[in-house]
Amino acid sequence: MKLRPDKQTAINWLLKYKLHHIPFWCVYHYIWWVVAMGNPFHVASHIAFSIYAFKFWSYVTFQALAVYFNLYFLIPKLLEKGKFILYILSLTLTIFASSFCILSGYFLSDFFSDKTFYQLFNIHPNEFMNLVLSTALPSCVASMTLAMSIKLTKNWLQSKRRQQLLEKEKLETELKFLKHQFNPHFLFNTINSIFFLIHKNPDMASASLAKFSDLLRYQLYECNDKQIPLGKEIQYMQNFIELEKLRQNQNVSVELNIENENSKHLGIAPFILMTFVENAFKHVSKDYDKQNTINLDLKLLQNHLYFSISNSISTDANTTSNLISDKGIGLKNVQRRLDLLYPENHNLVIKNGQDFFEVDLDLELNELYINSEASFPQL
Template sequence: MNSPSYSKSTHYWLFRYKLHHIPFWVAYNYLWWTVAMGNPIKAANAMFFSPFTIKFLFYLVFQAAAVYFNLYYLIPKYLEKGRFTAYIISLITTILCATCFIIPGYYLSAMVAGKTMTTLYGQDAAACIYQFFGTALPSTLAVMTLAMSIALTRNWLQTQRRQQLLEKEKLETELNFLKYQFNPHFLFNSINSIFFLIHKNPDMASASLAKFSDLLRYQLYECNDKQIPLSNEIAYLENFIELEKLRQNNNMEVMVEMNQPHTGHLLIAPFILMTFVENAFKHVSKHTDAPNWIHIKMQLDQQQLEVTVSNSTAPDMGDEVMHYGGIGLKNVQRRLDLIYAGQYQLDITRDDNSFMVRFKLSLTSEKQLPAKQQLAWL
């Protein structure tokens, strides 16, 4: 840590900070005197309305000085740097010095009151010093222990809060990375599809370009929230499927069944479903003497979404789907673990002729969003 700059504002902050602690010191000493005297009224009279007030001030000032010296000097200089022996020696010395500085308060109290030590404390001056030391030392040890406990607890809570914030930021950063890791991959495939159609059928290319424009608008402007309407995600999927169907050969069968009643109030993280559909189109078989097919089925039962995406494959394409295409599947599964932990089920099966993804998810409705997020939809 750099050396602090003791400007006027710093002095003001420190002064205000210590003033803020005065009630604590008064309360602590009052409780200590109440325990020692066994009567809270007598303790209050002794502290504020008697010759013992001076003694009380000595306790307050020097114990507070010892505590702050320990917290703001000894701990940063020795304890936090692992110099335990030097810290313990310095701490013991600080406690003993604070105790010794408190003792003159007893004698000053008697002097101001115009009484002898025997009259005020019941013993002569020589004998009293041992009694005073035996009283001041445990009190100083207790307040040092209490202050360190409070400080350590406060630091632990602050560390926990910082750790939680860091974890939250880490998760949000990872989620954003995973989401945008997908986008360039999809854009690349879509552009290739349009390029293919330009040479094959210009009219189809024009239609696909319009679809692609809608898809791009969705990616750039409509899916920046953590949760979006399910209806928007479905519309995005339909545009993507239509775009892919335009560039497929005639021997490709694409069957889509979407049961989506009243989806406007349900929310889903963007691009969760997209990976399964894109993976099917990317790795569907290219047989010339056998059927090529993609089946997409979506069902919604209240807030339970079930999606099944399957496609035909060639016997030698299994490893390609699971490894190269599996990059997208691993991506979406990681996002699901981060966003929907314990709320989804994902099953992937494959054989020599087909590849199937079964996905179930418990969706969130707008009513279940926190108030701040609900306002964002207005």
């Protein structure tokens, strides 16, 4: 059943601004009042038709504000960044501030009522600290604890689901990548190119064979980690490009600009960049009447990786269509992996021009947390 566009827009607006949480907090505090007073109908009449409504809404409003300030500001800005002492101090101040603000509901009830403060709440107004410590403060702590428990449980479930998707995606990616790379076309053409170089340029043939060996070793042994050193991914990419250049026509120009100093401490998921490089070589134009180009720029600034690759394409409509509908390890696959591995830490822009195809990736990398420097068997 599909919703009308206007209803769907209204629902999206409510979800965006968390307005659907308002009924939750109303029910939550209503239940607490029922526990304290015992009669649910008596509580409902108090909230709806009596002077105590000011008190009720002060609890709903100020505790909700404190909870969301904690969830959407204090936790991301302080707790998740390791500022534990500052977070605890800020959380304590937030709870106390909310508790004192709740007192406004008591005083508003007193202001609009014919009864005295003592008659309404069985406590003298000059003993408001006792009211804070005995009623408002414990209620704020309980609300904060409940909200954090719900949030942590939700985050844990999302993390678990993301991990399951990553494992599934990783298996599919490895199978597809190996199937794509270890195919007779790639192996035979590369070996063929090296074979002809043995007689023409033995030194170049030897260097190419070493690159080919590194390429195979990387795929077999080093691509199984969740993270690998950024330098190894770049080295693999350079070896792949050098081998591909042997197979390309003379009118294909490949330009590289790589600045990756101080990258040893950073890690990256395997084959994130290689997908775009493969795509460029696979779909570069093969026109004989003009120069065909592949341009790659890679720059590292602190922990931000800026990667850009473009290739000329044929003006044939079928070629352009194949770029988008590639069924190998294509653009949709790498976009999915980026969404799973770097959900909030990447920006991918794909430009499909009339005679060029360009990919720009801004990726925030993490510190390398696995030992990927171990030696591997030599092929």
